[in-house]
Amino acid sequence: MSTVLKTKHVGRNISRIRELRDMKQEALAIAIGVSQQTISNIEGSETVDDEKLNAIAEVLGVSAEAIKNFSDEAVFNIIGNTYNDSSSSAVNLGCTFNPLDKLIESYEENKKLYQQLIQAEKEKVALLEKLLKEK
Known part of the structure; x- marks a missing residue:
């Protein structure tokens, strides 16, 4: 059984981060000066040239490295480790x-x-x- 490293799909990572930011393809396209179809093509690509990646990273508010290394598992780990169920604490989130x-x-x-x-x-x-x- 061989363990082949799975290559990162940068386009899919861009798509996931954009969705997490609650941003539409059209909004991202306008922000970097391309068409919505171009964003769709970028998100379908495994690789993205550095110039476009840097522009997209800036609009999404993350680094290009963060896009390259993004993983859903890491996000779930962060949420799982930082989410606090307030039902067990004495914090009152009701009336102020x-x-x-x-x-x-x-x-x-x-x-x-x-x-x-x-x-x-x-x-x-x-x-x-x-x-x-x-x-």
Whole structure:
């Protein structure tokens, strides 16, 4: 049984990194000044010339070496080693404010508005009484 080293498929690596960056082929094409079809052809190629690779790497925010050496397994290892399930920790990712404080604030605001409404009604009644006395 021979162990032949599998060559890196640089085009596929570009495609995976682009997808991880949530970027469409068209956006990458516009950024480096080529057509979307050219990006599709590049992603289908096992090798990419250094000039294009450097331009693509810059747009994707990684180094050309990172594209050449990219592997899905490494990504999964990084995620697996750095992902923290917050259900077992005391971190509260819920409210950043106290709901009772917000409730009291809204109650106070309603109280002010109600007092303003009562005052407006008193003024209206006073005006109507004045108009009735004048007749």
